[in-house]
Amino acid sequence: MLTSEISTIYKQDGKVRKVHHLLGAPSLEAVRRINTRLAAIGNIVSDGRPILGLSSRDLLEIVLEADENAFIIPAHIWTPWFSALGSKSGFDCLEDCYLDLSPHIFAFETGLSSDPLMNWRVSRLDGYNMISCSDAHSTANLGREATCFDCALDYFALLTALKTGAGLRGTLEFFPEEGKYHLDGHCGVAYEPAETARLNGRCPICGREITVGVLSRVCELADRPEGLRPAGAKDFASLIPLAEILGEIMQVGCTSRRVKAAYDGLIANLGGELKILLETDLADIRTAGGEVLALALERMRTGQVIRKGGFDGQFGEIRVFGSDENDLLFQAVMERRQTGIAPASAKRSAQKKTSDSLKLNAGQLAAVSLSAGNFSVAAGPGTGKTRVLVERIKQLPGSILAITFTNKAAEEIRARLGADSSAEVFTFHALAAHLLRAGGRGVAVADEAELRALAEAQGLSAELVDQLLFKLSTCQSLTEPEAAFLKGLTKLPFEGLIREALELALPRWEHVLVDEFQDINPLQYEFLRRLSRDARSVMVIGDRHQAIYGFRGSSVGAFEDFGRDFAPVEHLSLRETYRLTEAVASCANAFVQAETVVSGRGGEPVRIVGASFPADFIAQEIEALAGGLSSSKLKRAKAEYALSEIAVIVRTKNQAKTVMEALAKHSIPFDAAYATPLAERRGVRERLALLEGREIASQVRGLGEAALSRLDSGLKPEQTSRLQAALALSASLSGSVSERLNRLELSGLFKLPALDEEHVFYRYAELFGCDLEGFGQFLRLSQDQGALNGEHVRILTAHAAKGLEFKCVFLSGSYPLPGMDLAEERNLFYVALTRAIDRLYVVEPLNERGPFGRELPRPWAEYSQAEVLRRSQQELLF
Structure with missing residues (x-):
């Protein structure tokens, strides 16, 4: 069955309406007719659910005119913000939503936060059949909610069942309480309907309106008591995955x-x-x-x-x-x-932890079992260094501090330790911010993009910002202009957090552990020295062959510095890799001319492929590896990899463009945003600036570059009026982050890039309540928030890929990059090589062998040439 989902946003009866609809069509020809009409109204080619500015009634008319057997079903009808009966933007009955075409609506979707029991309380819904649907963006979620039929397996039989109920058996549902809008709530507090009524719908914390949930909305429209089952009602079952x-x-x-x-x-x-x-x-x-x-x-x-x-x-x-x-x-x-069910880790005393119970190899056990003293652990890719850190923390007595370089790593360590652990786990920057707050200092952070914008506004160059950040990280003296710029900032750069924290009386920990030590810069190293001055033990763990941040001031010499400054230091190594196949491990060792890892796991040789169109080869190979993404490609299918298990690693973001174009032509979903801070992403950056009262004039509709250049000399009256309205709105913003966002977006004053309403930006805005400062800092400090759920091929730079692993990896782009430090370029290639669990491709232009690829030895690597057919066009369906 050909289906899609459309979001309509429009004004009716003095209220903004936001309604989601499920569309179905009997043929590709009907789809094309619908698309032709809708494409003239709005953008229908973006990923996910298209958003159109037309009424629900008019959308239904377009669908029915395209084909009388096409249909619309109102989606998740009770969701507060985006549904036909929702409390925030919906109607009191489906007839008001679809008006004179309401007789063509024969079913509705219950949604996650309601089930048939709740819907049976509203007698006006008796004439409609209920359906339940799963999220389509994740194969793991398919079938979580479903509609059950007992009819022929064709479109018209299913349509008849949906219309008449004959052949419709019932639905599989969530327990509705699990839905994210079941109860009422605001500012992190949930309310039952009666409590909301007692509070007159106002949040007792901030005074704003409580978000009225599905249960309250059902109670409001209900004309039957709970538990009454209408005649002819279908069965349903509530499930937990x-x-x-x-x-x-x-x-x-x-x-x-x-x-x-x-x-x-x-x-x-x-x-x-x-x-x-x-x-x-x-x-x-x-x-x-x-x-x-x-x-x-x-x-x-x-x-x-x-x-x-x-x-x-x-x-x-x-x-x-x-x-x-x-x-x-x-x-x-x-x-x-x-x-065969693996249990959660049971707590055991340190004395009872043995090699067998922990299932650690000899190298890991040696590192875990160390007592007092200072230790440096060389850990190759996939050798279990995170597990070593976690197991060591579990057995250490006293106060413990673990420092990582990414939020993702910190979250993983916290999760493995469990809620009962007293160990403190931070990134260097988050630790500095935490200590400053604990010391009574307000903390506001400016990312690089904001710093460059501030410098440009002062007539300073972007190079000044780059030099300032590098000198801060390497503890170098600043020039007068750099020092003056830094002093004038009302927000701190990331390294400024650490510089300020060094002025505090720092707390003391008995044991300090540092992950990815090869990434440390001189400022962070000094911070570590101060933090661990009285520690009973300090462990640093990392891999000098993965040192890739020299441009940020990091140096592989930190290992030698640690050996000197923390002497005596015991040196250990982890070499048994659980990630790499023997072929990949052997190629990696040969490339760095050292036996850094050992693997006993078989696998295919590394494939070095010369292709006339490298990006198209990658797209076609991914299509085959994923089991064929269309029926015409099933014959080429090689294996059943999930798209999220495949990554394309490039040297620079610019080199990713041809890969993105090739994947798009083959209709392969991809995510190229990994490791980009949320604060820097298009759509997020502009909204955050407005929330914080920045860049207002440049985002006002109708004020182009020419108008902005005339700010001092005068604008047209309508431009002046719009700018004044925008400034007044900005100054009047209050309440929660979500409420401020809603006012900005509904004002129509700003030229904001589109964001899907399900974007994580909005979810985080809800979580932070009224804490705008904390929200902004989170977006800037969250360097690894690009990891998305759902099935997408990941496209990453080698820098962004560090710390990750994928079953299948394609290396593309130029290695080494001309003009860059050769030793660091070699480390980057090594990092990229060692992300692969099962399959590794090094893809190069035909007859242009790269120098690094030539160093990968036979029989662990095999070179071949590939004939590539380019796809010239894509047929647009939904």
Whole structure:
């Protein structure tokens, strides 16, 4: 069935309406007719859900005129902000939404935050059939919610079932409390409908309107009591994804490797996930998965679950076991051998930790078992250095500080340690900000883009900013202009945080551990010396062959400095890699002329490919590796890789453009934003500037460069009026970050780049409530927020790829980059090589062998030439 989702935003009856619709069409010809009409109204080629400025009624008319058998179903009808009956931008009945064409609406989607029980309370919905749908952006989420049919498997049979109910069996649902708008809420507090009414709909914390959730909205429109089932109502079942149940039992995240292994084992033994959740006999589940899993599924099937309702954009929580049932969950740990379900790590005393219980190799165990003293650990790619850090922290007594270089690494360490750990885990910059706040200092951070804009406004060059940042990181003296610029700033650059923190009376920790030590710069090194001056032990861990930040002041000589300044230092190494195949490990070792890693895992040789059109070769090979993304390509399918398991690593962002164009031509979804701070992304940067009262004039509609150049000499009256209105709006902004954003966007005064309403920027805005300063700092400090959920090929620079791994990696672009430090270029190539778990391609222009690729030895690397067919056009469907 050909389907899509459209968002319409328009004004009706004095109120802005935002409604999402599901579209269905019986043929590609009908699709083309619909697209032709909609393309004349707005942009329908952007990723995700197109946003159009026309009414729901007019959209329905366009669809029906394109084909009488096409249809529209209102989507997630109760969601507050984007639905037909939502409290914020919807109507009181579907007839008001679709007006005279309402008879053509025959079904509606329940959405995550409601279920049939709730919808049965509204008698005006009796004439419609209910459907339930899953997120389409993630294969793992397909089937979480579903509509069940008992009819022929063709479009018109399904359409008849949807219209008449004959052949429509019912739906599979979330527990509605898990939806992120089930209850009312604001400023981080949830309210039941009665409490919202008692508060007259106002948040007692900030005084703003409470976001009215689905339950309240249903109660408002309901004319029946709870529990009444209308005649002819279809059946439904409320489910919890199997991975979430396993994660709760194991007390780990549902995306962890242990959960995946257990999930795969159960699917192999018992069949598909829906079969396990709905139909499989509990005795069979008990045999394959253990007593606790069988009990969990029994409770889910009978609705005996613990429900914590979501509110104001925060997902709720559904649990099968209470906090008083930890002993029961520990029983699942003891069933490990029988069930194959990996347990959560059990706490053991340091004295009882053995090599067998930890499953550490000899090198890892040596590093974990060290007591007092200072240690330098050389850890090659994939050798388990994060695990060594975590296991060492677990056994150390006293106060512990762990320092990483990315938020992603810090979050991973915290997650592995668990909520009960007292260890403090920070990045260098986040630690400095934390210490400044603890010392009573306000902290505001300016990223490089903002610093350059400030310098330009003062008639200074961007080079001054670059030199300033480099000198701060390397503890060099500043010139008078640089010092004056720094002194005049009301916000600190990142390295300025550390410089300011060095002036504080720093706290003391008994044990200090530093990850990715090869990335440290002189300022951070001095910070480390001060932080660890009285420590009983200091451990640094890293890989000198992955030192790639010399342009930021980092130096591989830091290892020698540590050996001298922290003497005596014991040196250890981790060489057994769990990531790389023997072929990739051997190529990496040959390239750096040292045996940095050892692998016993087989695999294919590294493929060095000369192609006439390298980017097109990469696109075609990805299409095959992903199992064929269209029926015409299934014959070339080689393996079933998920798109998110594939990465294309380039040397520079400019070199990524041809790859992006090739993937787009082949309709392969990709994400090229990894490791770009949220604050610097198009659409986010402009909105953040307005929230903070910056760059207002330059973003006002109708004020182009010519008008801005006349600010002092005079503008046209309408331009002056618009600018004054924009300035007045900016000055009057108050309340939560989300409310300020809403006012800015609805004003129509600013030329803002489009952002999908589901963009993470909006989710984070909701989470930060009224803390605008904290919101801005988070966006600037979050260097690794580009990791997106969903299935996309990742396109990254070698710098951004560091610390990541992918099952299949394509290396593309020029290595070494002319004019750059050769030793660091070699390290970059080494980093890129060692991101690959299973397959590695080095793709070069035909007859232009790169010098680095030539160094990869046979038989571990094989060179071939590839014939590439270029795709000249793409057919647009939905």
